[in-house]
Amino acid sequence: MALWVQKFGGTSVGTVERIEAVADKIVAARQQGHDIVVVVSAMSGETNRLIGLAEQIQSKPTPRELDVLVSTGEQVTIALLSMALHKRGCDARSFTGSQVRVLTDSAHNKARIREIDADNIRSEVDQGRVVVVAGFQGVDEEGNITTLGRGGSDTSAVALAAAIKADECQIFTDVKGVYTTDPRVVDDARLLRTITFEEMLELSSLGAKVLQIRSVEFAGKYKVPLRVLSSFEDDPGTLITLEDKNLMEAPIISGIAFTRDEAKVTVTGVPDIPGVAYQLLGPVSDAGIEVDVIVQNISSDGTTDFTFTVKRNDSDQAKAIVEGTAKKINAKSVKVDDKIAKVSLVGVGMRSHAGIASQMFKTLADESINIEVITTSEIKISVVIDEKYLELAVRSLHSAFGLGDEGENV
Structure with missing residues (x-):
């Protein structure tokens, strides 16, 4: 007998019929002898509906009251699912985050457990009993309701699994698991049976949207086996675990992640003096803008070019901030390119195999795709390219590294 935490997202509980189907799945797991704790999201679209109501009252809703409002979405789901379980003769009890006492900090709308x-x-x-817990929410030390931010139910589930020492945390979604890349872009994208926490962290941070990155961080920190599987199909999905000790048998590349919502900010003619990077990026960071790739050219005449990337919807604000600094330090110009994309190869096998970067660059060159920026870590290589070549790049790299071969890794 195992103790499982099962998390069902908004799509999985989007209608009464789907809630009934989730109840059937839970009862089936119980009949196999497993103890089950369930974490659920609000029904699909409900959180957006509640935020929309708030914005009809205030253009920028008061954070504390917004948390009180949006947390009701999960409360509806836990009650309905518990009723569905009772109907099937399964003893169940629902709990809000405050009833469980999921203690968080006081950062409303983005609290941390x-x-x-x-x-x-x-x-x-x-x-x-089956315990049905509202995801996405908690309570601070003063008793205020808090929420964890978008996708927070995944984090709730993993944190709960760690707290009760569950044998596995299962994240049920509308896809079968983690694929080598987005199946909507590459037809023969392959379902991965296993992947390491480290690889999943990189994929999540680089654009893969299967799991919220905070939930993967939590699972890795507390060594909670994490499984991603479909609410709508019977399939074992993808198990996310500690690194395979036998790297000789690990795939060189596990997956390809990409993101379209990137913009590149380039400052030319920057004086090459100590502290200039901080002068340029400090105010950007202070404005809450996340900076990703950073590249500084080698100086030849006492000046340098400085390039960094931000999310596309932050590019105008970032440019305005940097222009103020550029004027103070007598830099030449500030340019923004918001038609770029980032493509990344991820795999723990890179540690024991050479030549991955050169193969990646050759593959892109063969398709006449120009690389604008390159950044690497121990298990990933990312390139910034023109957005119009994104899908061609992903398909070409997927083929070049043999990720679409028949069969699934085990």
């Missing part, structure tokens, strides 16, 4: 009181949950499980 500090600790979880696992005693209530374990007591209910020991009595043979």
Whole structure:
């Protein structure tokens, strides 16, 4: 008998019929002898509806009151799912984040979990009940309702699994698992049976949207086996685990991630003096803008060109901030290119195999795709290219590294 935490997202519980189907899935797992704790999101579209109501009152809703409002979405789901389980003769009890006591900091709309009181949950499980917990929410030390931000239910599930020492945390989604790349771009994208936490972190941070990155970080930190699988199909999905000790047998490349919403900011004629990078990027960071790739050219005449990337919707603000600094330090110009994309190869096998970068660059060159910026880490290589070549680049690299071969890694 195993103790599982099962998380169902908004699409999986989007209608009463789907909630009934989730109840059937939980009952089936119980009949196999497993203890189940369930974490659910609000029904699909409900959080957006609630935010829309708030914005009809305030253009920028008061953060504390917004948390009170949007947390009701999950409360609806836990009650309905518990009712569906009762109808099937399965003893179940619903809990909000505050009832479980998911203790968070006080950063409304983007709170972080500090600790979880696992005693209530374990007591209910020991009595043979299915525990149904509202994801996405918690409570701070003063008793205020908090929410964890978009995708926070994944983090709730993993944190709960860590707290109760579950054997596995299962994230049910509308896809079968983690693929070598987006199947909507590459027809023969392959379902991965296993992937490491480290690889999944990179893929999530580089554009893969299967899992929220905070949930993967949590799972890796507390060594919670994490499985991604479909709510709508019977398939074992993808297991995310600690690194395979036998790297000789690990695939060189596990997946290709990409993102379209990038913009490149280039400052030319920057005086090549100590501290100039901070002068340019400090104010950008202070404005809450996340900077990704950073490249500084080698100086030849006492000046240098400085390039960095940001999310596309932050590019205008970033440019305005940098222009103010550029004027103060007598830089030549500030240019923005918002028609770029980033493509990344990820794989722990890179550690033991040479030549990955050269093969990547040759593949892109053969398709006449120009690389504008390159950045690397121990298990990833990312390139910035013209957005119009994105899908061609992904398909070409997927083929070049043999990721679409028949069969699935095990």
